[in-house]
Amino acid sequence: MHTRQEGGCTLPKNPTLAHTLVTDRTQQHIATTASRRTRHASDFLPAVRFMIDAGFHPDAGPTTLRLAHALAVRMHRSRDGHIPYSLERTCAQLGLGRSTVAKHAKILRELGLLAWAQHGTRANALPHRDHPRAGYRPTATLYAPCTPPVYDQAMGHRTRGTGYTARLTGRTRPPRTTRKIRRPWTPSVTSNPSTGHVTDDRTTKNPARSAATNPPTSSAPTPRTPTRTPRRPRRSPAKVQADIALAAQVRPRVPWTQRLPLRRLAFALRPMIDAGLDAAAIAAELAAWAWSWPRTWRPSDIAGYLLGQLNKGRGLPASRDTCGCGCGGRAQATPPNSAFAAAFATLAAAGPKLASNDPDQVPADFTTRRELLLWKRQRDRDIQADILASLRQAGERQQRRALAQLPFAQWLEAVEDRSTWYLPHPAEPGAWVSPSP
Incomplete structure (x- = not known):
């Protein structure tokens, strides 16, 4: 490694890297340069220090670095990092002569x-940008900071493209070294042929520890085999699509989950889906969670809250088998006898048959896609009508409770106000409307 002195600063030279100075002025433009574009001072200044310290130019030194710092502070003013260069202002800023600043540029x-x-x-000359009537001004020189290819080579940078428009894509990986494996320390043991006593070199300095923790007949510690957690099987695309479709049925029924995207909701509901719960059961369970919450509280991280509660086993069916009699209950310690099973089957056959009112159950007699789309639209209208009816009934009940709590004078004033009266709808007996004034 050779060094040279300039201005009291020792600058090293690196003979392993080669760089040809760009002395041709036609190769010093952004359309012809071989250097890569740099937009930030944090990328430009390290390249300047490297090129100066490597000794690629015989006249480069601390003054060159000062000029680079003065230019780098102006890079943030332009989106492309271009630097407006004025020779007079730069000389006044650095306190140097015109020839010196021009030389180091x-x-x-x-x-x-x-x-x-x-x-x-x-x-x-062009008109002044801010004051057109003040006269004309000369156009300024614009410099584009660059990074030479030799700097990228020395730093191990990977680039795509050539010249000014080349892009930095990454860093070259260092050679992979062998990983050191920590093995359990096996002590060396020696035995006395006359007495048959085995001595451990770990306890020769502390006989008390030898007698208390390491008996004479102890063997070397058995190395532990690292245990790995088995990886979960990957979910097929068809299964993921089915989970998202189920989440699309759950989300409208549970208000506090409606801010969560369907994919994240489907991922959070996987434990319940894998347990065999359908959309109605999942929606009923999640809606019941909110009954014990404060009135204004909602989970900020909905997916994290769901995963945390489901990991604790909340909302999941019990792992025990169901009863063998067909009642759907949990299995008991003593299974029912044949007489109980026969009586249960007789009562179940004689009881009323409940019709399935699941709004998501698609009828099996559809033959065309148009019939299916029309059925879905009608189902959405029915769900919307049920929701509006529930809201109206809730408003009526709330109004009745509010009227019941008023003093007599205020109650009489509220009753006389016709806007608070509700009459049954002539077409829908279950709905209520407010009469027009």
């Missing part, structure tokens, strides 16, 4: 760290 261009985005000129 040329060094940065030859190192591939700067490229021209626009040449400045005094002849082609």
Whole structure:
């Protein structure tokens, strides 16, 4: 490693990397440069320090780094990171002469760290942007900060494309080293042929520990075999689609789950789905959870709350088998005898047959897709009508409770107000409407 002195600063040279200075001015533009575009000062300044410390340019030094810092503070003003460069203002900012600033700007261009985005000129003057009537001003030089290919090579960067439009895609992986496996320490033991006593070298310094914890006949510790948690089988796409369809039936029935996307809700409900519960049973269980909550409380993380409660076993059926008599109850310690099973079957056959009122049960006599779509639309209208009827009934009950709690004078005033009266609907006996004034 060779070093050189400039201004009291020792700069190392790296002979393993090769870089050709860009001395041709036609190769110092963004359309012709071989360097990669850089938009942030946090990426530009490390490349400047590397190129200077590597000694690729004989005249680069601390002054070049000062100029790079002065230019980097202006990069955030442009979306592309372009730097407006004014020679007079830069000289006043750094306290240097014109020739010195121009020399080190040329060094940065030859190192591939700067490229021209626009040449400045005094002849082609433009109106002032903020004050058009104040006269004309010359166009400014725009520099585009860049990263040379040798810097990406030294840092192990992976790029896609060439030149100014190349993109950084990642970092080259270092060579994989062999992983060290920690093995249990096996002590060396020695035996005395005359007495047959076995001595452990771990306890020779502490005889009390040897007598208390390591008996003479103890063998070497058995190495433990690491246990791995078995991975769950992957869910097939058809099963995931069925879970999402079931979640679409559950979500409208449970208000506190309606902010959760269907895919996340289906994933959170997998324990209940795998337990064999249908949409009606899941909706009834989740709706019952909210009965004990405060009036304004709702879980902020709905999926996390569901998974946490289901992991505790809440809402899942018992793991014991059902009763063998056909009643659907849990199995008891003493199974029923044949006489009880026969009596239960007789009563079940003689009892009334309950019709299935599941709104999601698709009739089996549909032959065309149009009939199915019409049935779904009618089912949605029926569900909406049931919800509105329930809301109306709840409003009536709430109003009656409020009237019952009023003093007599306020109650009489409220009763005389016709807007609080409700009359039965002529077409729907179960519905109530407010009469028009």
